[in-house]
Amino acid sequence: MSESPRQRPVILLVSSRTHRDALEDEFRSRYWRDYDVRTLEGIDGAADAAAALVHDGHPIALLGVDHTLEGDPLALVDELRRLSPSSRRIVLVSMASFREALDELRPALAVGRLDTYLLIPQGPRDEEFHTAIAEYLSEWATTTSGPEVAGVRIVDDGRQPAVAGIRDFLDRMGAPWTRYRPDSPVGRELLAEVGRDAPLPLVAAFDRPAITGATERLVASAFYGSPRDLGDDYVADLLIIGAGPAGLAAAVYGASEGLRTVVLDPEAVGGQAGTSSMIRNYLGFPRGVSGMRLAFRARLQATRFGARIFTGHAVDAMTLGDVHEVSYGDGVLRARSVLIACGVRYRRLGVPALEALVGTGVHYGAAASVAREMEGRDVMIVGGGNSAGQAAIHLARFARSVTMVIRRPSLGETMSSYLVDEIATHDDISVSTRSRVTDGGGDGRLEWVLLEGEHGEPQRMPIDGLFLLLGAEPGTDWLPDEVVRDDRGFVLTGRDIPKDRWRDGRPPAPLETTVPGVFAAGDVRAGSMKRVASASGEGAGAVSQVHAHLAPAPD
Incomplete structure (x- = not known):
């Protein structure tokens, strides 16, 4: 049975008479199945109509305001933001008034009064326009509404602190989830399978055995595999410790250039950057990108080239040699080179x-x-x-x-x-x-x-x-003393390494540590910029230095 329009999230358009028909046709033809597209003509009464929708419990996913409206369209955008702060806000600009509109919209964009402006489509199949609309609707759905289909089922009674970490991990990995009370039909069904007295929380998904007494790391290792799957005789060309921007960039470039690349991370892919709700100053994303979405795309890109990424596995120690050995939990991974990209962790409050x-x-x-x-x-x-x-x-x-x-x-x-x-x-x-x-x-x-x-x-x-x-402190306690760090624990590389630790009077490569074949990139490296873009650049740049290390010595 199809939904009625009242059950769907609303796309609310406030338009001039000139553009009303074109905008309504453009949005209804693309989004009517999943969204209730409503069009208002003129500024008068628009705020009252939006307030009525909010009062009646209709979620407004997206607000589109025609810049050619008589009056003050930006003041209307401000009012609509107060009424529905979770809605995405877009100003729609005609080609004829683009230059004049930009002078007014640029300072409003800089302070976040609106999310973006878009040119009103001039003809059919304006895919750039609809790509932007789809991205904003996707961000709204990801951060505001619950999933339509639950891939992961969580059973808890509200008293298990581990649930917050499990939900955060699943969100960051792009896995939809739904919570159930133990006395709900789904909760009773799942508990009947594992025993009524099983410790909560219980997590079940993907036709795999349910996890009782679940934690973030148990869920991560159960759902996304273990390095043990690689086999006892596996030796990686490049082992990356950390799946933040630096580690993911290194995974993409390493795997795409033929290196057997493995990534280990104790938490979700993305590192601290993965928790950012919106990164607006990352090159190539003029409308901004959430840390979760950036990490999700980078993970898909790396795995497409063959990189193996394992979450839920914290590194305990590293033994150095011609082939380095990295210990995690109850396992060991061997690698010809290692990139330390474990980033930083939040300092504890201490209360x-x-x-x-x-x-x-x-x-x-x-x-x-x-x-x-x-x-x-x-x-x-x-x-x-x-x-x-x-x-x-x-x-x-x-x-x-x-x-x-x-x-x-x-x-x-x-x-x-x-x-x-x-x-x-x-x-x-x-x-x-x-x-x-x-x-x-x-x-x-x-x-x-x-x-x-x-x-x-x-x-x-x-x-x-x-x-x-x-703020940040590096998680480098597991590193051997041979890998020199500064007094705060950040890893020293290249010319930042004291001269008495250089080999043959020459400094290591810019991202290489005091140990040949062990590199560092991103926030964990002493002197890094602590920005997503710089971390990504360092991760990519480290791969060329890994190649130089792995290359056969000249005769």
Whole structure:
């Protein structure tokens, strides 16, 4: 039975009389099956009509506003953002008025008042236009709505902290999931298969045995394979530790150039960048790209060339030799060269009462699945880097209020200016400078935190979600002493290595460590820029140095 229009997400178009028929035909011909396409003529009454849709519970996926409307189209966009902050906002521009419109839209784009502008199609099959529309609808569906088809079923009773990490992992890997209570029909059916007293959470998918007492790493290793599948005699040409931008770029270039390439990561593909809700300054993505989508595409690209990527496997140690051995859990991988691309991890807050609530209101990073649950709630973000800024903007689509807590006097000291400017346009995002969180608690989940400023009494604040993005420290404790690091644990490479560690008076290659055949790229490398683009470039560049190392020595 087909859906009625009232059951579908809404695409709301506000158009002039000149463009109404063309726009309505363009959207209805492509999207009517899955979206309720509604067209309003003129600015008058548009905000009231949108408010009525929101009041009646109709999700507005996309707002398209004709720039040729009489009045102030951008003011209407601002009003619609307040009414439906999770909607994607597009200004539709005619070819005739493009040059004049761009002067007005450019500063609005810079501060995030709208997501993009698009030229109104001039004829049939304007695929560039529809590619942009499809991308925005996809981003809206990924971050805002639940999946239509559940590939993974999770059974829990709401008291298992591990569920937050499992859901975040599945979101980042592009695997749709649905949660069920133990007393639901699906929950009872799955528990009957494994035993009523089986520990929760229970995770089942892909016709594989259900996992009881599931954790993020158990789910990752069960669903996406184990390095043991390669066989005991397998030797990789290039073993990459870490599946962030640097590791994925190295996997693409290494595998495409014929190297037997293997990637290990303890979490989901994408690293910290994979948790970013929207990266707007990455080359080649003028409309921005989410970290999850960027990582998903890079994973497909690497595996297409033959790279083997294994998640849920943390590296414990590395033994050096002509063939290096890397230990993970209960297994060992051998490789002729190793690229350390494990990135950095968020520093811990160090407040015992809040550490005990991780997964039940307290989160390291900003999981998209958790953000959806913050609708109408008050949340706090601790951190002032780009990841924290992106998280604040994303959470503001759902939360009633977002408070950013930083120790410095201003965001501009640690955050890109485009994010600072966009945050300033959000009335529901506030910034508490020279402040820190010192305590918190709740009955089974987070309910309050104690915020301490530079002066004055600590303030107890009711908070439903605390997102911790506290800066970076390298996870390099597993490396042998032969791989030299700086005093913070970042790996030294090339000319940054002390001269007394150079070989034959010559420095190692720019991305090579003190050990021949062991390289480092991305955020874990001392002196790196800590940006997605630079990490990707280093990962790609490391492959040419790996080739030079593996090449036979000249006679």
